[in-house]
Amino acid sequence: MATILSLDAVGPRLRSGQDAMDLIATTFGAGGADTVVVPVERLDPDFFRLSTGVAGEIAQKFVNYRRRLVVLGDITAHVAASDAFRDWVREANRGRDIRFVASLDELGD
Numbered sequence: 001m002a003t004i005l006s007l008d009a010v011g012p013r014l015r016s017g018q019d020a021m022d023l024i025a026t027t028f029g030a031g032g033a034d035t036v037v038v039p040v041e042r043l044d045p046d047f048f049r050l051s052t053g054v055a056g057e058i059a060q061k062f063v064n065y066r067r068r069l070v071v072l073g074d075i076t077a078h079v080a081a082s083d084a085f086r087d088w089v090r091e092a093n094r095g096r097d098i099r100f101v102a103s104l105d106e107l108g109d
Contacts, residue, residue, distance in 0.1 A: 002034055002035040002068070003031050003032055003033045003034055003035065004033060004035045004036075004037060005026065005027055005033035005035070005036050005037070006036075006037040006072075007023075007036070007037060007038050007039060007042055008039070009039040009041045009042065009073075010041070011042055012042075013042055013043060013044045014038065014042060014043055014044060014047070014058055015044040015046070015054065016054065016057065016058075017057040017058060017060070017061050019058070020057070020058040020061035020062060021061055023036060023038075024036070024061060024062065024065045024067055027067055033067075034066070034067055034068060035067070035068040035070060036062070036067055036068070036069055036070065037070045037072050037104070038069065038070065038071055038072065039072050039073050040071060040072065040073030040074065040075060041073065043071065048075070048078040048081075048082070048085060049082070049085075050082065050084050050085055050088060051084075055088070059092075059097075059098050062097065062098065063097050063098075068096065068097055068098070068099070069097065069098045069099070070098075070099045070100075070101060070107060071098075071099070071100045071101070072101055072102075072103070072104065073102065074102060075089065075100055
């Protein structure tokens with residue numbers, strides 16, 4: 001069973017790989033959480049524009065440190081705005097490391 005660190009919707013935005021590293025560091029003190037739930041509101045708008053590299057940088061940090069990243073919330077506008085982002089979400093949701101869910105009920109495991 002996963003140990004989950006769930007962020008509040010209000011708080012500093014994740015904007016960079018360093019922000020991801022800081023968040024991952026907190027998982028070691030949060031009962032060794034292996035899953036981090038990040039509300040959509042906590043992600044910088046550049047995360048949703050793949051050309052900026054922000055999403056890749058953040059995702060790679062989670063993968064490297066074997067932490068699962070769950071993006072929680074409504075991403076329909078971002079998916080509609082970018083075929084590349086839509087494709088990435090679809091591929092990510094086929095795997096285990098990064099998931100995009102509208103509600104925690106979708107997480108399942």
